[in-house]
Amino acid sequence: MTGLNDIVVVGAGAAGATTAETLRRQGYDGRLTLLGAEPHLPYDRPPLSKQILTGHWEPDRIRLRAPEAYDRLGIDLRLGIPATRLDRTGRAVELADGSRLRADAVVVATGVRPRRLPGREGADRCGEPAGVYVLRTLDDALRLHAALAGGPRLVVAGAGLLGTEAAVAARRLGADVTLVCPARVPLLDLLGPHAAGLVAATHRGLGLRVRRDRVTAVTTARGAVTGVRLSDGSRLDADLVLVATGSVPCTDWLRGSGVSVEDGVVCDLLSAAGPGVWAAGDVANRPDPRTGRRGRWEHRTHAAEQAMAVARNLLAGTAARPFAPLPSFWTDQHDLKIQVFGDLAGTDRCHIAEGSPAEGRFTALYGAGDHVRGAVAVNMPRQAQRLRTLVETRAAWTDRPPQPTPLGAADT
Amino acid sequence: MKINVDRERCVGAGQCVLAAAGVFDQSREDGLVELLSAEPPQELHAAVTEAELICPSGAIEIQP
Ligand SMILES: Cc1cc2nc3c(=O)[nH]c(=O)nc-3n(C[C@H](O)[C@H](O)[C@H](O)COP(=O)(O)OP(=O)(O)OC[C@H]3O[C@@H](n4cnc5c(N)ncnc54)[C@H](O)[C@@H]3O)c2cc1C
Ligand code: SF4
Numbered sequence A: 001m002t003g004l005n006d007i008v009v010v011g012a013g014a015a016g017a018t019t020a021e022t023l024r025r026q027g028y029d030g031r032l033t034l035l036g037a038e039p040h041l042p043y044d045r046p047p048l049s050k051q052i053l054t055g056h057w058e059p060d061r062i063r064l065r066a067p068e069a070y071d072r073l074g075i076d077l078r079l080g081i082p083a084t085r086l087d088r089t090g091r092a093v094e095l096a097d098g099s100r101l102r103a104d105a106v107v108v109a110t111g112v113r114p115r116r117l118p119g120r121e122g123a124d125r126c127g128e129p130a131g132v133y134v135l136r137t138l139d140d141a142l143r144l145h146a147a148l149a150g151g152p153r154l155v156v157a158g159a160g161l162l163g164t165e166a167a168v169a170a171r172r173l174g175a176d177v178t179l180v181c182p183a184r185v186p187l188l189d190l191l192g193p194h195a196a197g198l199v200a201a202t203h204r205g206l207g208l209r210v211r212r213d214r215v216t217a218v219t220t221a222r223g224a225v226t227g228v229r230l231s232d233g234s235r236l237d238a239d240l241v242l243v244a245t246g247s248v249p250c251t252d253w254l255r256g257s258g259v260s261v262e263d264g265v266v267c268d269l270l271s272a273a274g275p276g277v278w279a280a281g282d283v284a285n286r287p288d289p290r291t292g293r294r295g296r297w298e299h300r301t302h303a304a305e306q307a308m309a310v311a312r313n314l315l316a317g318t319a320a321r322p323f324a325p326l327p328s329f330w331t332d333q334h335d336l337k338i339q340v341f342g343d344l345a346g347t348d349r350c351h352i353a354e355g356s357p358a359e360g361r362f363t364a365l366y367g368a369g370d371h372v373r374g375a376v377a378v379n380m381p382r383q384a385q386r387l388r389t390l391v392e393t394r395a396a397w398t399d400r401p402p403q404p405t406p407l408g409a410a411d412t
Numbered sequence B: 001m002k003i004n005v006d007r008e009r010c011v012g013a014g015q016c017v018l019a020a021a022g023v024f025d026q027s028r029e030d031g032l033v034e035l036l037s038a039e040p041p042q043e044l045h046a047a048v049t050e051a052e053l054i055c056p057s058g059a060i061e062i063q064p
Helices: A015-027 A068-072 A136-145 A161-172 A189-203 A300-319 A383-390 B015-021 B044-053
Strands: A006-010 A031-036 A074-078 A083-087 A092-095 A100-102 A105-108 A113-114 A153-157 A176-181 A209-212 A214-219 A224-230 A236-238 A240-245 A248-250 A278-280 A284-287 A328-333 A336-342 A349-356 A363-366 A371-378 B002-005 B023-025 B033-035 B059-063
Touching: A006 A015, A006 A100, A015 A031, A015 A214, A015 A300, A015 A371, A031 A100, A105 A300, A136 A240, A153 A161, A153 A224, A161 A176, A161 A189, A161 A240, A161 A328, A176 A278, A189 A328, A189 A336, A189 A349, A189 A363, A189 A371, A214 A240, A214 A278, A224 A240, A278 A284, A300 A328, A300 B044, A336 A383, A363 A383, A371 A383, A383 B023, B002 B033, B015 B023, B044 B059
Parallel strands: A006 A031, A006 A105, A031 A074, A105 A278, A153 A176, A153 A240, A176 A209
Antiparallel strands: A083 A092, A092 A100, A113 A248, A214 A224, A224 A236, A328 A336, A336 A371, A349 A363, A363 A371, B002 B059, B023 B033
16 A cells, blocks of 8 residues: 555546545545546436436435545545546646646546437537437436426437336336337347346337337437437437437546557456556446456446455555456336346356246346356346356356246245 | 445345345345344444445445
């Protein structure tokens, strides 16, 4: 821990806030600054497309920590001021208000921003026609919630986790919703056939239309949205368009710093991105020791886990340890609560371990090459934890639990 | 150390149970967090702190 007197964490989301808190809990007692571009206290993003978008929760409820917690932990929290430059040789971070912070170590936790439709990448929010929305921040969610009053026609471009959850929320608020999805079935790759099938049935039950296509452009008249154009040349009328077609890492401020950036901050197994620079959360592009593949993960649990690993490694010196998390995420789709562990991509076998898709509650294991690779649980959160170990240890396929047991009996 | 859990915020991710199994459990009905011990003994404090940090929904609050 020697020689560290100033740590600056850039980005006050889940990863940034958890890094700062863990640094303190690990005994770091030097100066600690947490910088956030947004004006809000650090908050949790997953509820934005769920309880915040439907209006069931007040914004206060998603705060990660009480306001006084930062003072208590000795964290100098500076909100509403983005970092604009990293000066590695001068060991400093520059802020939009012209100030300069000394930094012996910098943690990059700036997350991602929504990708825009083709041709509009440069557009900031003010440059968009009225009626075009994205969903990443609390302000985005509140704006979209307000716009959904009165049953407008909404087109959701993109049917990943975010697009599908937002479509469900909008439908529950009474909007007329069309989900434009380039894939055969939304979320198939992420959730596997059984859970994706249940999700599709749930969407149908809610009266959500799914159109298999791709949005290529937004059509407007007098500065407001009138609809979207699809890749087959047809048009859909709409009052609102939600663009949910993926995200772009927030690394502009690192330009010229010498930090290697390629679809996020390129870091090593320790989550280091060069001397004195670390990265955590959605912005970090790292090698996965489990698969050897490199990439970014945009999952909430991962953000916290990597943040804790970064805080520990930053203080550990030569005792730093590789970060080897298990992929895991959850999604809520109306009355389905779905958890996924591991990676279902490329798996070639499936085994229902408990419950059944027909009952709307089940756990399933997915495997490849005679090993368990992934697990899915629908409305069985407690049972999901048991499967986790099988995925984590890459258990032999033959060691999987026996045939499906009746629900009551399995639930001990 | 005193623990509070907010079941309304819990998303049933079970991270707390992984971190501190003796202190947290998930309910059989809805999978949401259940507190087994609100004032756990000293030797569990590190594990509970870990659970608080890792809980994705901020449902766990510790009073020192
Ligand atoms: C609507 C929505 C729903 C989701 N639902 C789920 C879910 O159900 N399950 C799941 O596992 N995951 C979900 N996720 C993903 C999960 O929320 C993210 O993986 C997680 O929030 C990543 O945390 P982070 O701290 O890396 O990034 P962020 O939370 O994006 O935090 C980064 C912060 O850095 C700030 N910043 C950016 N640039 C600068 C700068 N130059 N200077 C200072 N600050 C800067 C940003 O304003 C932001 O506040 C969801 C995400 C969204 C948007
Ligand atoms: S870790 Fe948090 S969200 Fe997950 S079960 Fe425990 S309290 Fe609930």
